[in-house]
Amino acid sequence: MSATWDRAAFSAYRTELANYATLSPEAERELALRWRAGDRDAGRRLIEACLPFVMTIALEYRRWGLPMEDIVQEGNIGLLKAAERFDPDRGCRLATYAAYWIRAEIREHVARGYRIVRLGSSKSERRALRIYRKTHEKDPAVLAELSGLSEERAAELLPLLMARDVSLERSPTEDGIAPVERLASSAHTPEDEACDADERAQLSRALLQVVNELSPRERSIMNQRWLTDSPVTLEQLGADFGVSKERVRQIEERAKKRMRARIEEITREPMAKSA
Known part of the structure; x- marks a missing residue:
């Protein structure tokens, strides 16, 4: 299959997407x-209606220098994974739910496209790549501290990172775009956004789990004091529970201490499993 045929087929695919109607x-x-x-057949129609959304997200990565058809394909895989887990009873549209899964699959594909990641696919190495591209930090100790890598591993990877800088000064390629112009800007990248979304989702799940572990009175106090847009006063809660304001404050501080400890414990578990 020639590159010309690939581009023509991809162009035809993008044209075809315009025929997919958005579902109510x-x-x-x-x-x-x-x-x-x-x-x-219902599943096929559900997924096809979201394919244009995958294309929209894929275009965010067009400056990374990888074939767009490959990026779109990875995004489609993310859509399929999201569709398999989608629960319409949660009151969320499929496109909204699938955005994280689409970006996660594309992010992994983009990361594998760099030589550094072919030596390993850890989060620390991908973090080191992003940090170097933004700061050009050449001190192994500093890069190790910022990325979470060992200093020895950072020293091994730095020559590969710096070698890429030399190649960036080449003349523009056939499409008229110089390699340096394909790099992401220093602004928040789609990969960073996906990572941040993952961390927010993990923290949200941990918070919900921890709140459910509290006693009924502790849960009520935390919901009314910290998990609402209109928190009530300690005096009001004391009157509701028939105790002093100081007693409510003590219960609140105890609950907050327990919540902090449990959230740290829960959020450490995925990292320990991936280590």
């Missing part, structure tokens, strides 16, 4: 429920 929330819910019941 009601139609999307109906298709999702039918798919969960085993209707494969």
Whole structure:
């Protein structure tokens, strides 16, 4: 298959996407429920309606120098994974739910496209890559501290990182774009956004789990004092529970201490498993 044929096929695919109609929330819910019941055609229609959304996200990565058709394909894989987990009863549209999964698959593909990651695929190495591209830090000790790598591993990777800088000064390629112009800007990148979204989701799950572990009175105090847009006063809660304001404050501080300890414990678990 030639590169010219690839570009033509990809262009035809983008044109075809324009024919996919956006589903209404009601139609999307109906298709999702039918798919969960085993209707494969409903699943196909549900996924096809979101393919243009995958293209929109994929275009965010067009400056990374990788073939767009490959990036789109990885995004489609993320969409499939999200669709398999999608629950319409949660009140969320598939496109909104799938955004993280689409970006995560593309992010992994983009990371594998760099030579550094072919030596390993750890989060610390990908973090080192992003840090170097933004700061050009050449001190192994500093890069190790910022990325979480060992100083020895950072020293091994730095020559590869710096070698890429030399190649960036080449003349523009056939498409008229110099390699340096393909690098992401210093602004927040899609990869960073996906990582941040993952961390926020993990923290949100941990917070919900921890709150549910509190006693009914502690849970009520934390919900009314910290998990609301209109917190009530200690005096009001004391009156509701028939105790002093100081007693409410003590219960609140105890609950906060327990929550902090449990959140740290829960959020450490995934890192320990991946280590």
